[in-house]
Amino acid sequence: MAAKQYTEEEVAKHNKEGDLWVTIDSKVYDLSKFANLHPGGPNVLYADGVAGQDATQVFFGLHRLEVLHRPQYARLQIGTIVGQESVIKPLAPGEVSKVPYAEPTWLADGFKSAYYTEGHRKFHKAVRTFFMEVVYPAAIQCEENGKRIPQEVVDKMASEVNMIAMRLGPGKHLKGRMSQLPLLMPTAHSIELLFKLIINTELARFGTRGFVDGLLNGAVIGVPPILNFGSPELQARVVPEVLSGKKFLALAISEAFAGSDVGGLQTTAVRDGDFWVVTGTKKWITNGTFADYFTTGCKTETGFTVILIERGDNLETKAIKTSYSPTAGTAFVTFDKVRVPVGNTLGAVGNGMSVILTNFNHERWMLICTALAAQRVVVEECMKWASQRMVFGKPLTSQAVIRSKLAAMISRVEAAQNWLENITHQMNNMNYAETSSKLAGPIALLKSFVTKSGAETATDASQVFGGRALTVTGMGKVIENYHRTVMFDAILAGAEDVLADLGVRQAVKRMSGNQHKL
Numbered sequence: 001m002a003a004k005q006y007t008e009e010e011v012a013k014h015n016k017e018g019d020l021w022v023t024i025d026s027k028v029y030d031l032s033k034f035a036n037l038h039p040g041g042p043n044v045l046y047a048d049g050v051a052g053q054d055a056t057q058v059f060f061g062l063h064r065l066e067v068l069h070r071p072q073y074a075r076l077q078i079g080t081i082v083g084q085e086s087v088i089k090p091l092a093p094g095e096v097s098k099v100p101y102a103e104p105t106w107l108a109d110g111f112k113s114a115y116y117t118e119g120h121r122k123f124h125k126a127v128r129t130f131f132m133e134v135v136y137p138a139a140i141q142c143e144e145n146g147k148r149i150p151q152e153v154v155d156k157m158a159s160e161v162n163m164i165a166m167r168l169g170p171g172k173h174l175k176g177r178m179s180q181l182p183l184l185m186p187t188a189h190s191i192e193l194l195f196k197l198i199i200n201t202e203l204a205r206f207g208t209r210g211f212v213d214g215l216l217n218g219a220v221i222g223v224p225p226i227l228n229f230g231s232p233e234l235q236a237r238v239v240p241e242v243l244s245g246k247k248f249l250a251l252a253i254s255e256a257f258a259g260s261d262v263g264g265l266q267t268t269a270v271r272d273g274d275f276w277v278v279t280g281t282k283k284w285i286t287n288g289t290f291a292d293y294f295t296t297g298c299k300t301e302t303g304f305t306v307i308l309i310e311r312g313d314n315l316e317t318k319a320i321k322t323s324y325s326p327t328a329g330t331a332f333v334t335f336d337k338v339r340v341p342v343g344n345t346l347g348a349v350g351n352g353m354s355v356i357l358t359n360f361n362h363e364r365w366m367l368i369c370t371a372l373a374a375q376r377v378v379v380e381e382c383m384k385w386a387s388q389r390m391v392f393g394k395p396l397t398s399q400a401v402i403r404s405k406l407a408a409m410i411s412r413v414e415a416a417q418n419w420l421e422n423i424t425h426q427m428n429n430m431n432y433a434e435t436s437s438k439l440a441g442p443i444a445l446l447k448s449f450v451t452k453s454g455a456e457t458a459t460d461a462s463q464v465f466g467g468r469a470l471t472v473t474g475m476g477k478v479i480e481n482y483h484r485t486v487m488f489d490a491i492l493a494g495a496e497d498v499l500a501d502l503g504v505r506q507a508v509k510r511m512s513g514n515q516h517k518l
């Protein structure tokens with residue numbers, strides 16, 4: 001950090017081409033050489049009120065703070081203004097935002113919660129710190145270059161904090177791993193669903209929707225059927241490889257022939273002695289391009305059966321171009337008479353539909369967490385932007401129409417957060433069977449609500465940011481990524497309208513019988 005101090009009068013003398021200084025948030029920058037390289041052009045820098053002046057307000061109307069922290073720009077700083085202190089600071093890793101509604105109330109100063117304890121807060125801080133320090137830099141890079149999550153990040157997630165195992169939530173797969181979690185585990189014996197909620201909401205704050213799925217989501221949704229329905233031998237062989245980040249796994253259910261209507265699946269598995277012979281295709285398979293295993297829904301003689309298929313001869317994956325980053329590894333998978341040991345069957349033959357359907361609750365709940373967290377980040381971005389953007393000499397927040405959009409956005413995330421915490425509390429207190437019978441409907445309704453409100457928030461946020469919401473880099477980059485990708489949440493793990501309908505059908509089913517009359 002440059003230590004030299006200048007007075008405002010000294011800075012003001014450097015106000016022309018070839019000799020150009022500006023002050024931003026009490027820091028003095030020498031832009032003499034940079035001016036011709038400036039992406040916004042040199043002339044804007046020579047303007048009155050900029051050259052030799054305090055350009056803080058105009059700067060933050062056009063750039064994100066992170067610009068000043070990029071090494072190539074940070075080194076333009078030559079000193080500070082005497083007697084002034086910088087007031088604009090990025091959050092330290094693990095720190096909670098002070099912007100109203102940027103965090104759920106349980107993290108806000110002075111608010112109480114019926115669900116969370118001091119242990120959850122400590123856990124939250126550790127998870128946020130880990131994600132910001134270890135995973136976030138990779139998220140930004142991979143979202144842009146489309147490559148899969150780097151192996152060294154996977155290794156750190158697995159070996160340093162057991163993040164891959166923890167992302168699966170409570171269960172026997174955590175046994176023996178606890179001792180490796182001193183940094184993150186508030187208590188050494190259990191990890192209930194609120195911890196998993198915290199992990200999911202933290203990783204969705206990156207503003208990089210493709211990478212969020214690329215962060216081994218395939219394993220998060222594809223390993224539970226192995227844990228719940230696989231033989232002990234299969235579990236012992238496959239689960240440690242995946243949870244240690246040595247192998248990757250994808251859930252392969254949807255097809256070009258069938259998406260939310262899983263009854264229409266056409267991939268077939270035919271018995272041949274001790275093997276299944278699997279033939280067919282799967283589409284939209286997240287992490288499929290780099291997966292080693294596929295938890296696959298197949299049509300068998302007596303109904304549907306879920307089978308774990310290992311990559312090998314006759315199994316091909318092709319990347320599908322989608323509107324989010326290829327870092328997610330979205331694939332088209334072809335099985336051409338793939339031979340799979342019968343021991344890889346998950347659950348009873350013909351009982352695959354219930355394996356698929358029970359797994360959906362867990363997948364949808366996870367998606368609600370990430371969709372909601374991403375939506376909350378949009379609220380934070382809009383709160384900040386509407387306060388710093390000046391129009392007609394006043395901040396955007398002085399416009400009633402903007403305040404009304406903020407009101408709608410805030411209300412939607414707060415409503416969904418409270419609903420999610422309630423459902424999570426119920427899940428924590430119900431066994432697997434009860435969750436399946438009582439919560440499939442509420443989870444489906446909440447997912448539908450969160451994704452519908454996400455689309456509304458994407459539209460509102462784009463109006464707040466204007467043209468900036470349309471560019472991949474710069475001020476509106478988070479909003480651009482959000483409105484380009486918001487439909488993924490509305491479609492993956494069950495389309496929005498189908499789920500809304502499922503929620504109501506489940507409720508109506510619970511009213512069967514004659515006892516409910518007005």
Ligand code: HEM
Nearest residue numbers: 029039040044045050055058059062063064067073474475
């Ligand atoms: C340390 C000083 C500055 C640096 C390092 C810097 C850097 C940048 C960068 C990297 C961009 C590309 C967009 C982005 O990534 O956000 C940009 C765009 C721009 N900058 Fe600067 N800038 C500085 C100061 C200023 C100042 C004082 C002005 C005052 C008018 C200005 C006006 C602009 C404009 C008009 C754009 C185009 C914005 C857009 O397309 O939305 N810059 N600048």
